[in-house]
Amino acid sequence: MTREPVIHVAALRKTYGRTVAVDEVSFDVQAGEIFGLIGPNGAGKTTAMECIEGLRTPDRGLISVLGMDPGRDAYALQERIGVQLQEAQLQKRIKVREAVGLWASLYRKPVNGDRLIDQLGLGDKRNAWFMTLSGGQKQRLFIALALINDPELVFLDELTTGLDPQARRAIWDLVRGIRQRGKTVFLTTHLMEEAERLCDRVAIIDHGRIIDIGTPTELVHRHCPERTVIIVSQDSNAADRFRAIPLVRSVSSEGFQLTIRGVGGELVTHVIQCVAEHKILVIDFRTEVPTLEDVFLKLTGHMIRD
Amino acid sequence: MLRGLWKLTWLEIKIFVREPLGVIGTVGIPVLIYVLFGRLFASPRRDAADVPRVFSVDLPILASVLIATSTVLSLVAIIAIYREGGILRRLRATPLRPYTILTAHVLVKLLFTLITLAAMLLAGRRYYSLDAGVPLVSFTLSLLFSSVSILSLGFLIASIVPTARFAQPIGTLILYPMLAVSGLFVPVASLPPTLRALARVLPLTYAVSLMRGIWHGESWAAHGGDVAVLFVMFLAFTAVSAKVFRWE
Secondary structure, eight states, rough: OOOOOOOEEEEEEEETTTTEEEEEEEEEEOTTOEEEEEOOSSSSSSHHHHHHTEEEOOSEEEEEEEEEEETTHHHHHHHHEEEEEOOOOOTOOBBHHHHHHHHHHSSSSSOOOOOOHTTTOGGGGTTGGHHHHHHHHHHHHHHHHHHHOOOOOEEEEEETTOOHHHHHHHHHHHHHHHHTTTOHHHEEEHHHHHHHHHHSSEOOOOOTEEEEEOHHHHHHHHOEEEEEEEEOOOTTTTHHHHHTTTTTEEEEEEEEEEEEEEESTHHHHHHHHHHHHHHOOOEEEEEEOOHHHHHHHHHHHOOOOO | OOOTHHHHHHHHHHHHHHHHHHHHHIIIIIHHHHHHHHHHOOGGSEEEEEEEHHHHTSHHHHHHHHHHHHHHHHHHHHHHHHHHHHHHHHHHHHHHHHHHHHHHHHHHHHHHHHHHHHHHHHTTTTTTTTTTTTTTHHHHHHHHHHHHHHHHHHHHHHHHOOOOHHHHHHHHHHHHHHHTTTSSSSOGGOOHHHHHHHHHHHHHHHHHHHHHHHHHHHOOOGGGHHHHHHHHHHHHHHHHHHHOOOOO
């Protein structure tokens, strides 16, 4: 018996004038997972997310969040979810701890605001005015506001925009920590690396449509089964030996570098066995496994950054 | 459900005070102008016939009305700025209700109305005496009561106007004609019929009548009609704005 999904979206549709921002989008988010809606900017991620949060009204479709209707039960829902918006502002001269304090006063069971401020690395900016914060610091403040009520379900929209790699990793750890405490995370991102590192499952969206849904590994296996092994060897027979491997499609050479392309998860194993069997002297050995970015390109015909 | 109202109100007061220009504009300048006008126009110093009544005798009322209108304009502007800047949007994804946010701003405006009035009357008491004949408490109450009603009109404008760019002009477009027909400068009875009709549907007209009456010692009972109309308008404007409030 499967549990009730935390978010259930069916045939969601939202248009703005003649632009169809979200087109027949359907997916479920299960309890306790980190689910990513991934796609390029303008794909409809934020629109879809904000419809689910109850900030926008869809034209058509069914949305259920924690068993509630985000349009009708907006206030009850806001008690139990945490929302981090992509583009948000606060009063210019509000202090960090004042914002956190205000938010904390709005909920029945807030967490310790001061600790949250420290956890997000804003400890020494506690009394700083909002307008003096850097982009990354503002982002972290908004994350704090999304977590202040210890929500069961957290919405994160383009979470690490404007953050340097160090801060980005710290936030990723924080998000994993949220999931570890049994919460559910629904995030959007256009960064494939973020999706691969964080998400249990992803839904790829482009031009308002869901292209496919699955775990990152599943999607790669399903759409990009190719594997590449790059070997540097001075053995002149190596290329032919590799061509003989059943899974191998092509072997190209450039000087001493051989690029072996084939299909299937066992390709790498077969190449290694071939090397061992024929005692091929290998100077360098590298594998390339396709990423979600490759999956996206395969499925949509364009790069995610176009 | 007014959770967060006091915290938000106190916070907005602190934030307002952190911008010195805002405080100077809201409190400092009206006080300055009041005192200046007092020096120039107050009755004992000038031939009463030369100076329009509004500047000689009714200045406290005029001043109060100007405080009220300026608070409305700034309320409308602030809401528009919050809306445009995405602050309202951020507040929306919380259990905060729109009327809590508006109420907080109104309370802040009322507080500064009080402060400005007090500062003004104290600073200018040489020209406009505050002797026993002036019912200060009653007058202050009448100003606050009128402000709430006029501010609810501001609510309505703020709920509907989409951007900060339009907020000021639209607010001004409504407020200054309202001021002109309110009976401050010309008695309402002397206005041409259309303007008189307009005056009767605008809250400021009743506010002026109420405040002028109280200042000159008349009883609240005598102005029961004004009070009733102001109250009804407040209810009506508030109800409509709650329905049509735009978060973005």
